Amino acid sequence: MSDSEQPTVGPRHYQIPEGDDRERLTCPDCGFIAYENPRIVVGVVARAEDERILLCRRAIPPRIGYWTLPAGYMELGETAETGARREAWEEARAQLKLTGLLAVYSLARIHQVQLIYRAVLTDPHVEAGPESQSVGLFHYSELPWDELAFPTVRWALEQDHQAHMQGHGEAFANPTAEED
Amino acid sequence: MSDSEQPTVGPRHYQIPEGDDRERLTCPDCGFIAYENPRIVVGVVARAEDERILLCRRAIPPRIGYWTLPAGYMELGETAETGARREAWEEARAQLKLTGLLAVYSLARIHQVQLIYRAVLTDPHVEAGPESQSVGLFHYSELPWDELAFPTVRWALEQDHQAHMQGHGEAFANPTAEED
Ligand SMILES: [Zn+2]
Ligand SMILES: [Zn+2]
Known part of the structure; x- marks a missing residue:
């Protein structure tokens, strides 16, 4: 253009x-x-062993300096799950195991569908990747609610907490014997 | 081109x-x-009051004449749920109420993510739309397994059956007070 x-x-x-x-x-x-077509954003609510939740402070627009979940556009040739793990690595150098799909958010006005997974960190070490100023682990009661980058971050944190407290069935994914 | x-x-x-x-x-x-970017397909496993499941016989390539679930590409400006209902109307003149997300399938090789919802028909009348040769309602034991158009149709039918038998928690969606 x-x-x-x-x-x-x-x-x-x-x-x-x-x-x-x-x-x-x-x-x-x-x-x-x-x-x-709408674009797919894949992201994760990842918890450490002590149940603290991983957030990244954005180093890029929009909303520089605000806290967000590791998330980004799904790429061609990967599954949604692989994309979510890739974003966690790129933005927070986090290694994790996905435990299921938390939520699907449709943001019709901005042409996005967000697939947010739940995850546990498999290595306690995390650090800022190139798109993050810093990363942090927060207990739910200590989350920086007034400095969250986007409404969907709040939705996901609240719904993850609800799932954590009350249990939460997961949507199915590709049958394990038949991954694409 | x-x-x-x-x-x-x-x-x-x-x-x-x-x-x-x-x-x-x-x-x-x-x-x-x-x-x-990967493209999003939205579809439904919709059941009538007697628990029969809605399928459409394809009138367009690929796999003309084979049975599929109402499904198609999500459009800009709609939510995933609205898209799933739109496809059910376009392909089977079906009116339905979604009851939750059944599954997310990543088909990395063909650059698709499929979001398959569960639904109940709110009107027993269904008929073929322009992309369907015919529509049918099938009890699970009578499904045309050998004439299904795509593997994902079988995955969804089997997982819907599993959910129907054993119960199935759903992923979250946009909070109802905050639809986009
Ligand atoms: Zn040019
Ligand atoms: Zn041209």
């Missing part, structure tokens, strides 16, 4: 393709249709 | 952008980076 907001090559006009029922971003030169 | 496999305008070269750690599809003319 050029410096202007309006690209001058590639998909840049919205029109309804034949046989479709909604507008798609289309290239007027070659007819290529860029189907835009 | 032109008739050839290789597009000649727009993003068409793989290279690693500065500060990134993997190859992205980039336009050599203007530098536009097309971030490719």
Whole structure:
């Protein structure tokens, strides 16, 4: 895309393709249709052995300096679970074992679906990766509620706490004998 | 994209952008980076009051004539739940109430994440939409196992049955007071 907001090559006009029922971003030169889809964010609520919860203080926009869960865009070629573990490593050098899916959040306005997993740290050592200013482990009662980066971080922390207190069934995933 | 496999305008070269750690599809003319992400499929295992399960016989490729669950790509601007209900309407004219998330399947090789919900039909009337040859309601013991379109359809039917027999906790979703 050029410096202007309006690209001058590639998909840049919205029109309804034949046989479709909604507008798609289309290239007027070659007819290529860029189907835009919601993006998947994978993240984790990871607890240490003493039940403290891992948070990262953001070193990148938006919300620099605020606390968030290890999370980021799922990449091609990985499973959601692999992506969640990758983000925990990239942002907090955390090694962990996933224990199930906590929640699915649909953020329709920003075109995101977040898949948040529960996890336990398998190594107590954590440290800031390149996208974090620092990392911290917090007991639930000591969480920095006023300095959380996004509403979904609060949702996940509260729901993880509820699951922790009351038990929580998990959604299924790929059958273990049949991982893709 | 032109008739050839290789597009000649727009993003068409793989290279690693500065500060990134993997190859992205980039336009050599203007530098536009097309971030490719896994696509989200939303679907449902919907049961009638008599516990029969709704399937659709596909009228479109791939796997024309085989049975599948109502499912399709999540669109921008909808939640996963709204998308699952939309697909049930489009493919089977089914009206339903979602009862929770059954499973998340990662199909890394085909760049898909499937979110499969459980549901009950709120109206017994169903009929084929434009992408279905026909629709059917099947007791679990009578399901057309040899004519299922995809492995994930079998996974979902088996896991829904397991959930139905043994109970099944659900993952959380957006808190109801805070839907996006
Ligand atoms: Zn074009
Ligand atoms: Zn370009």
